[in-house]
Structure formats: C-alpha cells, structure tokens
C-alpha cells in the first residue's frame with residue numbers, strides 16, 4: 001500500500017517541486033495539500049505547471065485533520081510556523097520531513113539568537129537527525145522527524161565536509177561565498193525580490209549575520225570534531241533557481257590539487273547525488289536535478305572549492321524525498337533520477 005502523504009504550505013515554491021517529484025514516486029499517494037489562504041482552490045490553479053497532473057484541491061486543515069489523512073507529512077512552512085504544528089503531528093503518529101530551519105540547530109539559545117524568537121518546541125532540539133544523507137544516513141533511516149537542511153548549507157557542507165574530515169584544511173579560517181537564485185527567498189512577495197529591485201542586479205545580503213552561518217558551523221563542527229568558523233556571505237542573483245558556492249580555506253599542509261580532488265572523490269564514490277567534476281561547474285548543470293557538483297583548485301596558499309545545486313531540488317524537495325526514501329526503507333534514488 002502506498003504511503004499517504006500530506007504537504008503543508010502547498011502554495012509555495014518548494015511544495016510545487018515536491019509535488020512534481022512525488023507524482024513520479026510509486027510508493028506515494030498525496031492525500032492532503034494545505035494552504036491558509038487559497039480556500040478550496042485546485043492546486044493547479046495556483047501552480048499551473050501541475051495542470052493535468054494532479055486534481056487535488058488546497059484546504060485549510062488543522063494538524064488533527066492532516067494526521068487523520070496522512071502517515072507522512074512534508075512541512076513546507078516557514079520557520080517557527082513549522083514547529084508550531086509538528087509536535088501535534090508527531091503525537092498523532094505522523095512521520096515528518098521539515099523543510100524549515102526549526103529543527104536544524106541543536107541549541108534553543110542559538111536558535112533564539114539567530115531567528116529572533118523563542119523556539120516553540122525546544123525539548124526536541126538536538127535529537128532530530130539533520131537530513132543530509134551523505135553525512136547522516138544511519139540516523140535518518142527509520143526516523144520519525146528529519147530536519148531537511150538549508151539550501152546554502154547543503155552546497156557548503158558537501159564541499160567542505162570531506163576536507164575537514166581528512167584534516168586537510170584549517171577549521172577556523174574558511175571563507176564561504178554563495179550565490180542564490182531568487183526562488184530561494186520563497187513565493188511570498190518581498191521588496192528585495194520584487195522584479196525591478198533584483199533584476200539586472202547582484203547584491204550581497206546579511207553579511208556575517210545570515211542564519212545559515214550557525215547551521216553550517218554546527219554541522220561542519222560535528223564532522224570535524226572541533227570548532228569550525230566560517231565567514232559566510234550570501235548573494236542574490238537575478239535568476240530563477242540555483243546556488244553556486246565558492247569556498248576558500250587554508251590547507252593544514254602542502255597538498256596538491258589532485259590530492260584534494262581524490263579526497264572528495266573517495267568520500268563521494270558511492271553517493272548517487274554528489275558528482276566530483278574536473279571542470280568548473282555551473283548552476284545550469286544541476287538545474288532541475290537532485291545532484292550537487294563539486295570541484296576544487298589550489299590557488300596560492302588556498303584550497304578553493306566550487307559547488308552548485310538546485311536550491312529547490314537538492315537544496316529542498318529532492319533532499320526531502322531522499323530523506324523520505326531512507327525513512328521508509330525505499331531505494332534512496334526512487335523518483336529522483
């Protein structure tokens with residue numbers, strides 16, 4: 001019997017990508033799509049790419065109503081809104097993949113510092129697997145709640161984790177420069193993503209105070225087994241989707257480019273969705289796919305990595321389905337290749 005799945009926040013950008021992936025999944029039936037605002041509108045009236053592919057309507061459902069319809073819930077809600085409903089869903093026996101940042105950080109104090117409000121469900125923090133299968137596959141298998149990673153952190157962590165684990169780079173001297181397409185900001189309109197504001201323009205934002213900085217440091221710290229510090233600068237790029245991340249770190253010893261590439265290749269040799277490439281990758285190479293492409297160069301006394309992924313797929317909905325497959329014991333690549 002197929003798993004009955006609900007999607008919260010189904011009017012959003014990650015949700016539409018998720019629906020397209022789940023429609024290809026042989027073990028899934030979509031049984032509920034929630035929205036606070038869209039009444040009983042057909043989902044395809046909000047997301048016209050779904051015309052002829054799914055006939056379900058959006059509904060404003062309570063967590064109890066969702067739990068009555070679904071075994072597994074994908075929460076595509078913004079942070080804070082997500083942790084307001086997840087405890088009730090878990091209590092009712094649902095398993096949940098949370099797209100928001102609510103369960104990614106281990107400490108309620110760090111959450112409050114970077115997200116600006118008290119965590120609605122602080123007791124669970126630190127007990128929820130971080131949904132990056134390439135690093136935490138065993139914890140994700142069989143979990144009832146998984147914290148899907150942020151899109152920027154996935155591009156950064158996948159590039160740096162093997163180098164930190166191998167002790168090849170200094171953990172407290174890392175510069176991270178990331179660029180994201182505008183869909184990374186979600187569908188809810190904001191001045192900064194208004195067309196005349198961002199079109200034909202490239203801008204940095206939240207320098208040194210982006211909420212993904214502690215997420216990146218926490219996960220890389222776990223991998224390295226020591227404190228990791230990054231200087232993280234995100235940029236908004238006038239394109240629909242995609243993230244390109246460049247990192248600059250200091251090697252702990254003399255190392256060749258081939259050695260760095262070998263380190264990445266051996267770490268990811270059995271990973272279906274991470275490709276270590278010789279050329280410099282571009283966001284178009286991974287657009288619409290669940291892949292992350294990574295390469296490395298040595299420039300003067302620095303290791304430079306370049307990685308890219310689609311923020312809505314490997315950065316969100318594809319990763320969520322990869323986690324769902326692990327949670328339920330389906331082949332990890334189901335619906336994703």
Ligand SMILES: NC(=O)C1=CN([C@@H]2O[C@H](COP(=O)(O)OP(=O)(O)OC[C@H]3O[C@@H](n4cnc5c(N)ncnc54)[C@H](OP(=O)(O)O)[C@@H]3O)[C@@H](O)[C@H]2O)C=CC1
Pocket residue numbers: 008009010011012013014015034035036037038075076077078079081099100101149150151183184185186187188311312315316
């Ligand atoms: N966009 C991206 O690239 C990525 C996003 N994420 C995360 O995934 C989640 C979804 O992102 P995305 O799809 O881009 O966001 P969107 O803004 O596109 O969609 C979120 C949806 O949630 C609903 N919503 C908004 N505010 C609330 C609220 N306070 N309470 C309940 N429902 C609300 C809205 O639907 P309605 O108004 O119809 O109720 C909205 O359509 C977020 O947590 C985001 O941070 C993670 C990785 C990448």
Ligand SMILES: CC(=O)N[C@@H](CCC(=O)OP(=O)(O)O)C(=O)O
Pocket residue numbers: 079099100101149150151152180181182183184185186234236
């Ligand atoms: C371009 C843009 O605005 N991107 C978003 C990140 C999207 C994402 O992955 O964020 P979550 O942590 O919310 O899941 C931002 O900078 O806040």
